[in-house]
Amino acid sequence: MFIAIGFMVLGTLFGFLLRKKEFKNISKIITLLIWFLLFILGLEVGANPQIISGITSIGIEALVITLAAVTGSAVAALLLWKHINNRRKDFHEE
Amino acid sequence: MKSSIVIVSFFLLGLLFGHFEIIPISAVDNDLSLFALCCLMFCVGLSLGNDSNMLKRFTMINPRFYWLPVATIVGTLLGCAMISFLLPGRSIMESMAVGSGFGYYSLSSIFITEYKGAELGAIALISNIFREIMALLLAPLFVKYFGKLAPIAVGGATTMDTTLPIILKISGKEFAVISLFHGFILDLSVPVLVTIFCAF
Numbered sequence: 001m002f003i004a005i006g007f008m009v010l011g012t013l014f015g016f017l018l019r020k021k022e023f024k025n026i027s028k029i030i031t032l033l034i035w036f037l038l039f040i041l042g043l044e045v046g047a048n049p050q051i052i053s054g055i056t057s058i059g060i061e062a063l064v065i066t067l068a069a070v071t072g073s074a075v076a077a078l079l080l081w082k083h084i085n086n087r088r089k090d091f092h093e094e
Numbered sequence: 095m096k097s098s099i100v101i102v103s104f105f106l107l108g109l110l111f112g113h114f115e116i117i118p119i120s121a122v123d124n125d126l127s128l129f130a131l132c133c134l135m136f137c138v139g140l141s142l143g144n145d146s147n148m149l150k151r152f153t154m155i156n157p158r159f160y161w162l163p164v165a166t167i168v169g170t171l172l173g174c175a176m177i178s179f180l181l182p183g184r185s186i187m188e189s190m191a192v193g194s195g196f197g198y199y200s201l202s203s204i205f206i207t208e209y210k211g212a213e214l215g216a217i218a219l220i221s222n223i224f225r226e227i228m229a230l231l232l233a234p235l236f237v238k239y240f241g242k243l244a245p246i247a248v249g250g251a252t253t254m255d256t257t258l259p260i261i262l263k264i265s266g267k268e269f270a271v272i273s274l275f276h277g278f279i280l281d282l283s284v285p286v287l288v289t290i291f292c293a294f
Contacts, residue, residue: 034204037127039105039108046108048112065181070248073165075240076169078241084159
């Protein structure tokens with residue numbers, strides 16, 4: 001399962017070691033691979049009648065998870081923002 | 095925005111091809127997609143490691159802002175964990191795996207499809223597209239109610255590219271490097287966290 005992450009670590013190391021070299025086509029290759037893989041994902045979803053018939057509930061579920069994720073991260077950002085500003089105030093008062 | 099539309103088009107094209115059995119699903123075996131995924135991850139790593147200017151710029155950030163990616167990750171995961179109790183048939187781990195996409199819909203949906211099947215993969219794709227759209231459209235609202243860091247946190251893994259322009263406009267130009275740093279860390283965390291939550 002962790003094999004894909006292993007490849008990313010390997011790539012990062014490679015990229016860092018060869019940082020004087022420029023890889024011009026790398027973003028094109030990334031885009032092509034993403035197109036290919038998402039095409040396959042579409043293929044799998046399209047060929048699965050259970051998913052197609054339940055696409056409304058899948059969409060609603062996706063939206064609910066997104067709202068939770070977005071709200072959670074926004075609240076966390078607010079707490080950090082307040083914390084940083086409070087410390088700034090303390091600093092000025094000292 | 096244009097590149098996002100192209101990416102989604104490829105998904106929709108696959109959807110049509112699969113639905114009308116133009117290409118039989120058996121033609122694409124699992125090894126091929128895993129191989130493509132590994133190539134993709136190698137290239138992603140290569141492009142991140144190769145960008146030495148990026149790493150240099152990160153040293154200029156005020157250390158207090160190093161906590162922002164942590165806040166985004168913890169906040170997102172807590173939200174997803176809590177909401178999973180309202181979703182029948184969806185486990186905490188599955189909900190957090192979807193949330194761990196942080197708006198990086200292409201990569202997270204590919205990973206989740208590989209590990210958990212096409213249904214959760216489709217949820218991850220749609221959910222993370224929603225996240226990017228919200229980050230783009232609702233940034234002014236987030237600034238107003240949740241402070242200047244909120245558009246960056248909501249943008250998740252996209253704050254290095256697609257949502258960067260809107261963040262600079264809404265939160266201010268002084269947040270450029272923080273936004274880049276945040277996107278960089280979140281980009282790296284997506285495959286790691288998604289894999290961890292899919293393992294359970």
